[in-house]
Amino acid sequence: MATAHTATHNEASHDHHDHEHHENFITKYIFSQDHKMIGKQFLITGMFWAIIGGLLSLIFRLQLGFPDMDLEWLRPILRGWITPDGRLDPEFYLALVTMHGTIMVFFVLTAGLSGTFSNFLIPLQIGARDMASGFMNMLSYWFFFLSGLIMFISLFIETGPASGGWVVYPPLSALEQAMPGSGLGMTLWLIAMTFFIASSLLGGINYITTVINLRTKGMSFSKLPLTIWAFFLTAVIGLLSFPVLFSAALLLVFDRSFGTSFYLSDIYIGGEALPNTGGSPVLYQHLFWFLGHPEVYIVLLPALGITSEVIATNSRKPIFGYKAMIISMLGITILSFVVWAHHMFVSGLNPFLGSIFMFLTLIIAIPSAVKVFNYLTTLWRGNLIFTPGMLFSIGLVSFFISGGLTGIFLGNSAIDIQLHDTYFVVAHFHLVMGSASFFGLMAGVYHWFPKMFGRMMDARLGYVHFWLTFIGVYLVFFPMHYIGIAGFPRRYYSWTGFEFSNMYTDLNMFVSVAAIITFGAQLIFLFNFFYSMYKGRVASLNPWRSNTLEWTTPLHPGHGNWPGEIPAVYRWPYDYSKPGAKDDFIPQTVPLSATPESNLPHEQELVKLEKEIIADEEAVLVADESKES
Amino acid sequence: MYGFLIIVGIVLLLFIIWMVYRIQTLVSVVKGSDKKIASGSNKVNAFLFIVFMVVAGTWMIWYSIKEYNNYQLPIASEHGVITDQLFWITMAITGIVFLITHVLLFWFPYKYQFKEGRKADFYPDNNKLELIWTIVPAFVLAALVIGGWKAWSDITKPAPENSHVVELMGYQFAWEVRYPGLDNVLGENDYRLTNASNISGIDFTDKNSFDDFSSPVVVIPKGEPVLFRIRARDVLHSVFAPHMRLKMDAVPGMPTRFWFTPTKTTEEMRAELNDPEFVYEIACTEICGRGHNAMRKELRVVEPAEFKKWLSEQKPYIVNNPSLVADLPIELKELADITISEHK
Incomplete structure (x- = not known):
């Protein structure tokens, strides 16, 4: 059944490649069904959102670092959100925090990262002409675009965008009386997220189907690059968890607009007692975090996959423990579904459940630790080339360690009592999830830019960008641990109202300055990106001397990726510096029978099997030739 | 005028950076260094990792030691001592892992930087x-979990019978504090009874509510168990008493609780910190709207004898506002009137 399917696919795509493509501007750049173009669309849109999300954070960092600053100069943009005495409106502050979170988590690190690299790399690295369904893939982008458009509009409405925190817990988010942002802004948030979920599901189904069905000859699961394993598992997580977020949002829509009481009970607000009884706000938290926690891995796993590939390539060494890496990713995938309630230790959750979730949460630290040790061992005795992609990958490992270790505090329910909802949590997830994933995204862009645009990005600007960002991120988020231990609560417009938190104004100022500089450093990247796209040095076919399939395509692969046959795969993607080999890399397309000098004993056995694949290939070639003549 | 000059300055600066960048690029093309596998920058980057490690590491350790007394809030509850101990044990273990992994992570790039003609180890x-670094973390984490689980079970077990009950009700944007009075039993409440003179929605047809009273400050005795009964009447809030290492969400429609034993009176803490202004505070840590950062309540810990005296001085709701019980059925009204007269 599967073979039959592959055969027809090959035939179809072959025919499709032979006749001329008539692409106009709209089908090529806008409603494109080419996975490479869709990947680039996701990337550019993600970059746009990253700038918006970053700018929003700068505005609230101004408030936190310089509470006495006259913000009158922002009035031309923010209008009524600047109070008459030149301050930021407290409700707008909450809106900024909310939109920063929503944008960064969903639009930048989910769509911008998974959307870009799953789309771009899956067909190229498994040897497929395109995604299983190009049309669904196109829909996936345009649903995302629509979602972004609605979210963007919500920034400009009079009552402001959603302001109840990115988790939008009811009843705050359900009741318009509770805050202005819970009115139209919240409605738009819910509509935008609905489209976003549809987009994620369309994308995810495609990624999974493509990886399972469209691998080229010889590309067994045990020969897949770790990037593909990561994208595949990410898509599985998304497919299982996003629908639950949808159900949470749907029930919230019912509560908001149709008078139901899923999350509402015993509420007296705005001078009247509401009729709702019997609902539970904690139910929403369960549903939300059932997505919310796996979401952490949805943004992190692709980054880890990219890092595995970039570190192995630039260490000129096989990734250490390929199988262990896959097993730990599988472990993370499964465990990510059974740890959600560690976000709810002090929500009024049954303490017994709290104990269970503490056990499960700390178990998930084990596969994460294995991954870190494997990265370190990959670096050990390598021959390291510090391309910008490599630098960002090493930076990612550093953030993954720093932020991961603080997770051990927060996963321990007894310690979490004090740290919950303080800046310690903010520091933790900005390092382990925000910055680590962002660095994965950057590593990916620098590494695959030559494949995307056929040109190289400037390496020196990349170095400057890396060092400013790496140091900047630590300067922004590391100090937050201290104020978190001191008990500074999250989402506070100002801390001066309390004696225990009426300190560290200098530290907050320092963090804000560091944030501004770090944001400024991203402009170097933006320049480098767009300049190199048009004026960068023309790339060679395999600039990093890498083993994976995407580097066997032409410099500017057309729709269909390979002219002629899709290459077959004979070995795993990590044959770097193999003893006996002439070069320090052997691409996946080189048969074992062609490298008797470097084959390991068990590989000699496989040479026999390989002959069948080669014979098969030749038969196809002969058939093609006879058809042509 | 200044604005214009600044803009001209910025433009000039950008132009100079641009020129330097172009010249650099052209020079590297002429020298052919862009054709090499690894240029001179490779050494610089490798070295910078070491510099970063030394500078950032020293700075971190120095600042952590210097600021210890600022970020480590004094502890004023029995369970707080245990959770802080767990915190610092975890800090020690993760700190060691943090240092070792980071030393390796930054030293390897320096040690194994690209060298022409060398081949990496296959x-x-x-x-x-793999087995070692699966099992060792598993054991360490198991030890941490067991410690945390014991502490957590102790903290969350039912409050002792003799606990002093205090009700904290969150609303936008303050806390309403209700004491059960001499019977130590809070009267029933129903949110539909809430109005301007009955903020907590107390049901005064319940006799237990007659001696309930409100207080602008949360007063609790030192050394005796205190049970916070926590609820909210509009949106989520969260009771956070940082010195007590106490946090629990206030949920509309689902009362929650947290019990603890304070160990130091406000006076004792003032003496210890040498700060005559010191007060314990309660803050809100669940986003609740515009005034989220302003839900301050003072928490005062006093000696048990002083607490008893304070309790006896407080006037119940119905004494301060007899109209609350004006519409009660006659038998209850008589009982209420007795309570009122007792307090006069």
Whole structure:
């Protein structure tokens, strides 16, 4: 059944490649069904959102670092959100925090990262002409675009965008009386997220189907690059968890607009007692975090996959423990579904459940630790080339360690009592999830830019960008641990109202300055990106001397990726510096029978099997030739 | 005028950076260094990792020691001592892991930076190593979990019978504090009874509510168990008493609780910190709207004898506002009137 399917696919795509493509501007750049173009669309849109999300954070960092600053100069943009005495409106502050979170988590690190690299790399690295369904893939982008458009509009409405925190817990988010942002802004948030979920599901189904069905000859699961394993598992997580977020949002829509009481009970607000009884706000938290926690891995796993590939390539060494890496990713995938309630230790959750979730949460630290040790061992005795992609990958490992270790505090329910909802949590997830994933995204862009645009990005600007960002991120988020231990609560417009938190104004100022500089450093990247796209040095076919399939395509692969046959795969993607080999890399397309000098004993056995694949290939070639003549 | 000059300055600066960048690029093309596998920058980057490690590491350790007394809030509850101990044990273990992994992570790039003619080790796997670094973290984490689980079970077990009950009700944007009075039993409440003179929605047809009273400050005795009964009447809030290491969400429609034993009176803490202004505070840590950062309540810990005296001085709701019980059925009204007269 599967073979039959592959055969027809090959035939179809072959025919499709032979006749001329008539692409106009709209089908090529806008409603494109080419996975490479869709990947680039996701990337550019993600970059746009990253700038918006970053700018929003700068505005609230101004408030936190310089509470006495006259913000009158922002009035031309923010209008009524600047109070008459030149301050930021407290409700707008909450809106900024909310939109920063929503944008960064969903639009930048989910769509911008998974959307870009799953789309771009899956067909190229498994040897497929395109995604299983190009049309669904196109829909996936345009649903995302629509979602972004609605979210963007919500920034400009009079009552402001959603302001109840990115988790939008009811009843705050359900009741318009509770805050202005819970009115139209919240409605738009819910509509935008609905489209976003549809987009994620369309994308995810495609990624999974493509990886399972469209691998080229010889590309067994045990020969897949770790990037593909990561994208595949990410898509599985998304497919299982996003629908639950949808159900949470749907029930919230019912509560908001149709008078139901899923999350509402015993509420007296705005001078009247509401009729709702019997609902539970904690139910929403369960549903939300059932997505919310796996979401952490949805943004992190692709980054880890990219890092595995970039570190192995630039260490000129096989990734250490390929199988262990896959097993730990599988472990993370499964465990990510059974740890959600560690976000709810002090929500009024049954303490017994709290104990269970503490056990499960700390178990998930084990596969994460294995991954870190494997990265370190990959670096050990390598021959390291510090391309910008490599630098960002090493930076990612550093953030993954720093932020991961603080997770051990927060996963321990007894310690979490004090740290919950303080800046310690903010520091933790900005390092382990925000910055680590962002660095994965950057590593990916620098590494695959030559494949995307056929040109190289400037390496020196990349170095400057890396060092400013790496140091900047630590300067922004590391100090937050201290104020978190001191008990500074999250989402506070100002801390001066309390004696225990009426300190560290200098530290907050320092963090804000560091944030501004770090944001400024991203402009170097933006320049480098767009300049190199048009004026960068023309790339060679395999600039990093890498083993994976995407580097066997032409410099500017057309729709269909390979002219002629899709290459077959004979070995795993990590044959770097193999003893006996002439070069320090052997691409996946080189048969074992062609490298008797470097084959390991068990590989000699496989040479026999390989002959069948080669014979098969030749038969196809002969058939093609006879058809042509 | 200044604005214009600044803009001109910025434009000039950008132009100079641009020129330097172009010249650099052209020079590297002429020298052919862009054709090399690894240029001179490779050494610089490798070295910078070491610099970063030394500078950032020293700075971190120095600042952590210097600021210890600022970020480590004094502890004023029995369970707080245990959770802080767990915190610092975890800090020690993770701190060691943090240092070791980071030293390796930054030293390897320096040590194994690219050298012409050297070949990397082909070292794809080692099951024994994988096993070691699966099992060792598993044991360490198990130890941490067991410690945390014991502490958590103790903290969350039912409050002792003799606990002093205090009700904290969150609303936008303050806390309403209700004491059960001499019977130590809070009267029933129903949110539909809430109005301007009955903020907590107390049901005064319940006799237990007659001696309930409100207080602008949360007063609790030192050394005796205190049970916070926590609820909210509009949106989520969260009771956070940082010095007590106490936090619990206030949920509309689902009362929650947290019990603890304070160990130091406000006076004792003032003496210890040498700060005559010191007060314990309660803050809100669940986003609740515009005034989220302003839900301050003072928490005052006093000696048990002083607490008893304070309790006896407080006037119940119905004494301060007899109209609350004006519409009660006659038998209850008589009982209420007795309570009122007792307090006069």
